[in-house]
Amino acid sequence: MTDAxxxxxxxSMQHARSLSGxxxxxxxxxxxxxxxxxxxxxxxxxxxxxFPLYIMVITSLKDLEGIRYGNLFLPPGNPSFDxxxxxxxxxxxGLYCNGIKVGFWNSVKITVPSVIVSIAVASVTGxxxxxxxxxxxxxxxxxxxxxxxxPYQVMLYPLVLITAxxxxxxxxxxxxxxxxxxxxxILVLLFRNYFISIPPELxxxxxxxxxxxxxxxxxxxxxMSLPIFVVALILQVTGIWNDFLFGVIFAGTTNFxxxxxxxxxxxxxxxxxxxxxxxxxTILTGAVPLFIYFxxxxxFVRGIAAGAVxx
Numbered sequence: 385m386t387d388a389x390x391x392x393x394x395x396s397m398q399h400a401r402s403l404s405g406x407x408x409x410x411x412x413x414x415x416x417x418x419x420x421x422x423x424x425x426x427x428x429x430x431x432x433x434x435f436p437l438y439i440m441v442i443t444s445l446k447d448l449e450g451i452r453y454g455n456l457f458l459p460p461g462n463p464s465f466d467x468x469x470x471x472x473x474x475x476x477x478g479l480y481c482n483g484i485k486v487g488f489w490n491s492v493k494i495t496v497p498s499v500i501v502s503i504a505v506a507s508v509t510g511x512x513x514x515x516x517x518x519x520x521x522x523x524x525x526x527x528x529x530x531x532x533x534x535p536y537q538v539m540l541y542p543l544v545l546i547t548a549x550x551x552x553x554x555x556x557x558x559x560x561x562x563x564x565x566x567x568x569x570i571l572v573l574l575f576r577n578y579f580i581s582i583p584p585e586l587x588x589x590x591x592x593x594x595x596x597x598x599x600x601x602x603x604x605x606x607x608m609s610l611p612i613f614v615v616a617l618i619l620q621v622t623g624i625w626n627d628f629l630f631g632v633i634f635a636g637t638t639n640f641x642x643x644x645x646x647x648x649x650x651x652x653x654x655x656x657x658x659x660x661x662x663x664x665x666t667i668l669t670g671a672v673p674l675f676i677y678f679x680x681x682x683x684f685v686r687g688i689a690a691g692a693v694x695x
Contacts, residue, residue, distance in 0.1 A: 444468060444663040451659050467660035471668060475661055476652065477645035479637065484665050487645035491625055491672075493556055494641055498563040499620045503613065506568055510575025511601050515587050525576065532569035536629060547634060554636030562634060563624045571616050578612040579605065614683035622673045642669050 443451060445463040454460075473483040480486070513521055543562060547553040552561070582605070590600045606613075631641040640648075646669045650662050 440663045440667055444660050444667060446660055448656070448658065448660065467658070468664040468668070470658075471649070471661045471665035475649050475665060477640070478648040484642055484645045484649070484668060487640055487642035488668070490556065490635070490639050491641040491643070494559050494563065494631075494635075495621060495624045495672075498560050498567065498624050499617065502564045502567040502571055502620055503616045505564075506571030506616065507575045507606075507609075507613070508601065509568075509572045510577075511579050511605060512597075513572070513576045514579035515600070515605075516597065525572070528569040528572050532573065536566065540629075540633065544633070553634065554639070556635060556639050558634040559630050559639075559641070562630050563627070567620050567623065570619070574612060574616060574619075578609065582608070611683050614680045618676055618680060621676050625672055 439456065442459045443456075444467050445465070446454065446460040447462075447464060447466070450460055450462075471483060472485050474481055475483045477484060477487065512518075513525055544553065547558040547561075550558075552558045586604060587600065590604050595604070625641075626643060627641070628643045628647065632644045632647075635641060635644070646665050649665050
């Protein structure tokens with residue numbers, strides 16, 4: 385084929401390509417009916433969940449006169465944080481009038497060791513079940529899985545007897561031990577399923593290089609497992625911080641967590657009903673789980689998507 389023929393063929397192909405127009409799917413308009421519908425539903429759902437929080441915040445900033453004779457939905461004319469200071473420092477939570485700050489620090493003392501110990505033990509256990517299977521591992525995992533579905537109420541009386549025998553009943557140590565143990569089954573399930581989703585070639589390469597059990601866990605798996613650790617952190621902090629049942633039974637009257645003290649404030653039948661103090665105390669009680677969610681929400685989604693709920 386001559387150069388002239390090649391040139392003519394090339395020019396004809398370019399001309400045909402120019403006549404065919406843009407290739408690929410036609411871009412969708414920004415305001416399509418489906419997109420408008422989706423955003424409308426999302427906005428309505430967001431307003432539905434945010435509206436009670438809005439009522440709580442503006443009510444906590446009002447005085448009692450503004451609450452009695454004002455509109456529930458209107459913001460306060462003269463906002464004040466007096467109700468917040470009273471809820472934190474001087475509100476009566478039963479026999480004592482020291483505010484919810486005592487319960488707040490009791491909840492911190494319960495949550496921090498329970499979260500650290502349960503996540504540490506569950507991550508190592510899940511790692512062993514996923515990477516180092518041993519005789520009876522499947523039976524052990526089945527027992528843990530079944531244990532996660534047993535209602536807590538079934539075990540209350542035996543736990544009272546056990547903690548009394550150990551001389552830790554009515555102490556923070558009893559609540560810490562119970563939360564640590566009850567958090568194990570679901571956390572082991574999460575870590576095992578996450579570690580199974582990791583390519584086994586990484587584990588085999590580490591073994592070839594001479595790494596052992598703890599070195600593989602610390603230097604290979606932990607650096608790439610931040611999302612699942614965040615998932616476990618959020619689940620444990622939320623479950624332990626919001627717990628009422630174990631706290632009211634095992635902590636003792638001087639060690640009540642913040643949820644028990646909040647219940648005593650809101651359900652008090654004596655004196656003037658101070659709705660602004662109730663709302664402020666409720667917001668302060670939920671501040672820690674909300675903060676954890678806002679700080680680590682993206683990592684939580686990554687952990688779930690990366691295998692946290694895979695079988």
